[in-house]
Amino acid sequence: MADGPLAGCRVLELAGIGPGPFAGMTLADLGAEVVRVDRPGGSGLFAGFEHVDVLNRGKRSVLLDLKRPDAVRAVLDMAARADVLIEGYRPGVAERLGLGPDDCLARNPRLVYGRMTGWGQDGPLARLAGHDIGYIALTGALHAVGSAGGPPQIPLNLVGDFGGGGTYLVIGVLAALREAERTGRGQIVDAAIVDGTAHLLAGTHMLLATETWQDERGVNLLDGGAPFYAVYETSDGRHMAVGALEPKFYAELLAVLGLDEDPAAQHDRAGWPRLRERLAAAFASRTQDEWAEAFSASDACVAPVLSLREAADHPHIRARGTLVERDGVLQPAPAPRFSATPTALGSPPPVPGRHTADVLESWDVEDAEALLSSGAAVQA
Numbered sequence: 001m002a003d004g005p006l007a008g009c010r011v012l013e014l015a016g017i018g019p020g021p022f023a024g025m026t027l028a029d030l031g032a033e034v035v036r037v038d039r040p041g042g043s044g045l046f047a048g049f050e051h052v053d054v055l056n057r058g059k060r061s062v063l064l065d066l067k068r069p070d071a072v073r074a075v076l077d078m079a080a081r082a083d084v085l086i087e088g089y090r091p092g093v094a095e096r097l098g099l100g101p102d103d104c105l106a107r108n109p110r111l112v113y114g115r116m117t118g119w120g121q122d123g124p125l126a127r128l129a130g131h132d133i134g135y136i137a138l139t140g141a142l143h144a145v146g147s148a149g150g151p152p153q154i155p156l157n158l159v160g161d162f163g164g165g166g167t168y169l170v171i172g173v174l175a176a177l178r179e180a181e182r183t184g185r186g187q188i189v190d191a192a193i194v195d196g197t198a199h200l201l202a203g204t205h206m207l208l209a210t211e212t213w214q215d216e217r218g219v220n221l222l223d224g225g226a227p228f229y230a231v232y233e234t235s236d237g238r239h240m241a242v243g244a245l246e247p248k249f250y251a252e253l254l255a256v257l258g259l260d261e262d263p264a265a266q267h268d269r270a271g272w273p274r275l276r277e278r279l280a281a282a283f284a285s286r287t288q289d290e291w292a293e294a295f296s297a298s299d300a301c302v303a304p305v306l307s308l309r310e311a312a313d314h315p316h317i318r319a320r321g322t323l324v325e326r327d328g329v330l331q332p333a334p335a336p337r338f339s340a341t342p343t344a345l346g347s348p349p350p351v352p353g354r355h356t357a358d359v360l361e362s363w364d365v366e367d368a369e370a371l372l373s374s375g376a377a378v379q380a
Helices: 019-029 069-079 093-097 101-107 132-139 158-183 193-200 202-209 247-257 269-283 288-294 315-320 356-362 368-374
Strands: 010-014 033-038 059-064 084-087 112-117 187-192 229-233 239-243 302-304 323-326 329-332
Touching (some): 019 059, 033 069, 059 069, 069 101, 069 368, 084 158, 093 101, 101 112, 132 158, 158 187, 187 193, 239 288, 288 302, 356 368
Parallel strands (some): 010 033, 010 084, 084 112, 112 187
């Protein structure tokens, strides 16, 4: 039995890519029983690498041919016993399969039906293909990231797929679960990456409204425009991240670097070019390791810029167990943490169909043996 605050919650995930699986992984990390419905030939770009697909950890997999009416009926049987269903198809696809919200809610009025898309269920672009980069481009988020005078820089797919997408699907699902428990009424959660990404920009829009933020990149307080909130190269070609926003932290930065700048002139923009040059020269005088040691016990808000693999060896990350390695795969531990219902790393990612027979039985799907013998359901 899974641990965590969602123990006992049943989630049905119609297999997709990116933010949908991330949401399913997060719910599994929180203790939910997540069953992923895979389709024959559905692994796509990651065929052959299913065993390292961290987004599928903690889940069980059933392989169903959704072109077969009996397989669709099996999913509806499972939806009748689920608390949550999540899907990441383009608008209208689930309906054409016979697995849309109306179909599923008719079988289970308490069901939370989570829909994950880039553009949303309606709007001029709703039925068009897209990816993270395009979604965040339309919200202004991509425009805001990068250095002054340079092109926009792609923040991986953290802001769109996983931040504005999968995370907001989880938020919506949890809120709708609370409502279902209170009223007995399920509902549809329309989680769109454009909506979530725009929501993440709430603080930036506040600054924009006060005219303390310019609608261009690399010239503002939090986008590298300020010399005391920026990244600097060290003598060994590595980098240090500086976030000394508050006056006392800025004063500490100057003290550790041995610079005789006037702390009171921190926000004098006329002096920023010269200050940036002095900070750059100071950081370039030592290696990253030397500066990391110098700032290790300081409130200057300075940290070494580590690679993904290096991060696992940092004393703080290691002490908290923030990153773990299992079966040779480096991955994040479940987050956040709970005092009364602690979470634990779920089972390794299954190959598609690994649990088909077991799931069909434990979820009381009708005619399970006939599904397996006909090929509508496949046990890997």
